Amino acid sequence: MARGKIQIKKIENKTSRQVTYSKRRTGLFKKANELTVLCDAKVSIIMFSSTDKLHEYISPSITTKQLFDQYQKTSEKDLWSSHYERNLKKLKELKEVNGSLRREIRQRRGESLNDLNLTELHGLEQEMEAAVKVIRDRKYRVITNHIDIHKKKSRNAEEVHGVLLHELFIKNARNEDPHGLVDNAAGDYGSFVGYSNGDSHIFALITPATLPA
Template structure:
């Protein structure tokens, strides 16, 4: 008759718990020894009792050596990962430094510096690059100049339209200026042209008739009698002559 299935729970009886611990501990030690012998494996077993007593087994004969080996194996994946990442970063930094030096060397060559080490083929390639860059630069320059000319023409047309609008507005308002002063006749013509235009429009005015003059100052005028233009001025009773002084138009 076989043994029944043992329920896995803490044994409450202290004596039975101690007996079970001793039996199973010895069986565990035996199984670890058998595993190390049969499979040629390095086995280390550490057991602490409930009272803190240490029980250990090491197939290599040195628990310390086995533990050191365990620590190296446990920390090795992390160390390998850090080492691999560091190596990758170093390689990337090296590639970036090489690319930076190459770009600097190319820039110096484009500026016409350090051309001595270049071969004929490299010089021809550099010449083609410069010609292509020069053609693109000139093409872009032409585009910019055309755009600026179009902008100037647009501004010119706009200013012309504004000028026409101002001219139409000035003609419609009927206000003209002559030498910076408004002309009351509204013709915008000088004085002598206005007089000539008025003489042509009015047939009563003669061509040889002098224009009205504005004379400022005192001038003697003799009041002559009708029908006697050569008679000198007459004196009145008080002996005063008929002389008029004043402003004469």
């Protein structure tokens, strides 16, 4: 059965369009290679897909530049002058931008101010004040963060110190009353740690609530 003729128009479906482009590009490059081998021809094909992806074929015996140079010589058309002029224009624009940025940097360092009028000086002053405010705000945030960190470390140190004191109290209580001479089951006695000449002692006292009336 013969294949139906395809109507030549833009394929609206993106997926179908990409598939068709890929298949026909492969076929075109294959024909170009056959033409190069069979006829010793110099062939160059440059293609851009709808997604701006570059594909090219060039005969193995020549480079793209050599082929363009040969075309330029044969057709007497200058292919590079317009490209060169565009590059010169772009280079000039980049130099102007670079010079402007360098001038702004010098002005922000307090240099090259003689050419500025009053309005420009006022604008520069406002920009510098805004920049200083941003820097100062950032500095204060950093300082605040450092203070919060030190406070947290201090609180942790106090908690550790309290735990160590409690452990020391329990240890000393056991050492001072190893035989359980003080019976405090009813909670009538209070205790405290006393230090004398570097030595700690545990004292048991009768609380006021248990004193005789």
